[in-house]
Amino acid sequence: MTTGEIRLAIDAMGGDKGASMVIPGLAVALLRCPNLVFELFGDRAALEAEVAKHPTLKDRVTIHHTDVSVPMDAKPSQALRMGRRVSSMWQALESVKSGTSAATVSAGNTGALMAMAKFCLRGMPGVDRPALAAIWPTIRGESIVLDVGASIGHDTDNLVAHALLGAAMSRAVFGIDKPKVGLLNVGEEEVKGLEEVREAGAILRAGTFPHMRYEGFVEGDDIGKGAVDVVVAEGFSGNIALKTAEGTARQLAEYLRMSIGRTLRARIGYVLAKPAFARLRDKMDPRKINGAVFLGLNGLVIKSHGGTDEYGFASAVELAHDMVRNDLQARITSDLAALTESKELANAG
Structure with missing residues (x-):
């Protein structure tokens, strides 16, 4: 079980309401899980204005500015073309890929998130x-x-x-x-x-x-x-x-x-x-x-409903917290390795 701080990458511009829903959701989640730390990706001015309303977040967030957010109605292929490497969604995924964050949480476009996650993080061996x-x-x-x-x-x-x-x-x-x-x-x-x-x-x-x-x-x-x-x-x-x-x-x-x-x-x-x-x-x-949860990737990705409120987004953040704390990725890696080994033994026999 993972102990200590758990750092999550947040696509802060995702969802129907963007930062005005995401940031209050983080404040709610922090009350329930005080060991959380957040890497926020989105428009700096909008994020700073929302974070200022929640003093508990002041020392628990780092803001990374980007002008680009993926529209909720964008097709996956379109999102990849316009948002690869520059959008708040992609940069949140990159934070997990680099090891800076333990998981990504986004309320953004589901198809775009799936496409970007597969492209950025790739599938685990055996998946x-x-x-x-x-x-x-x-x-x-x-x-x-x-x-x-x-x-x-x-x-x-x-x-x-x-x-x-x-x-x-x-x-x-x-x-x-x-x-x-x-x-x-x-x-x-x-x-x-x-x-x-x-x-x-x-x-x-x-x-x-x-x-x-x-x-x-x-x-x-x-x-x-x-x-x-x-x-x-x-x-x-x-x-x-x-x-x-x-x-x-x-x-x-x-x-x-x-x-x-x-x-x-x-x-x-x-x-x-x-x-x-x-x-x-x-x-x-x-x-x-x-x-x-997108399972089977080389990194944890949690998709929140785009139309939820701050309490719903907090639940998605808490789910990410629980999966990191309980080493979900390590469990999956071990189980998939055992499956591969059993297949190899069966083929050898």
Whole structure:
């Protein structure tokens, strides 16, 4: 476990509101994690004005000026052309590559961040395609779901590697010694699903993985049940599952709002049940689980939702803090090396 100061690189111009959301978020995160130090990348005048509003940040930030920020609607290829080496997003990633910072946090354009991170940091040995991992609220607590959209079209080896990545993140973030891992499929039977998923399942069943326990195939409704600690999905299906869950949550909230105000009896019932509704709202608050992680790169990159507020951004910063403190990258490196060794032994045999 890493102790002492943890230095994070912050793309301070990312997100819908830029520095006016990012800087207050850092102040909130610093209250919860006092050992944080920040390297800020963005417009110096805007950053200095925001930092001045939060005295606790005065001695905890270093500002690096750049005039360029990546637009939220920029295409990845466009962002690479215009923002490579000069944008706040790229420079934050370079801070991790150089070893100055332990992780990057950005609320900027997701596609641009993925493209720049892959180009700047490169993939770890054994990882052909990095994965975007999200923390998912469940009936039993929280699970990790990956890939939720970093790339489309994973092959068998990608799915097996992502199982190890997700298990390593579960160990680092949730402290689970041997996380339960499942592959998202259209059914639990071994004969169902895409060939790549079936083949990955066979490898995970037959292999020896000391830091995870493979549970087999899981279906979409198993995610919310918390049937496993880690759900491994192909990027296309994982992204659809994530967006469907977000949309369903908003739909149910709107149904509830409409029902509460429909009759006097309903309004009275709401008053009586207000504490229960408050607990539900707290449980479903997306700001508490804000922050998805690009796994499989030679450096930690955390993507905050662009439309979040300072409390949501603070959650993404705290996630970065926890993963650095619990040596996520070292865990992943060890697990991938073991996977490579097992493949070499199998081929030699």
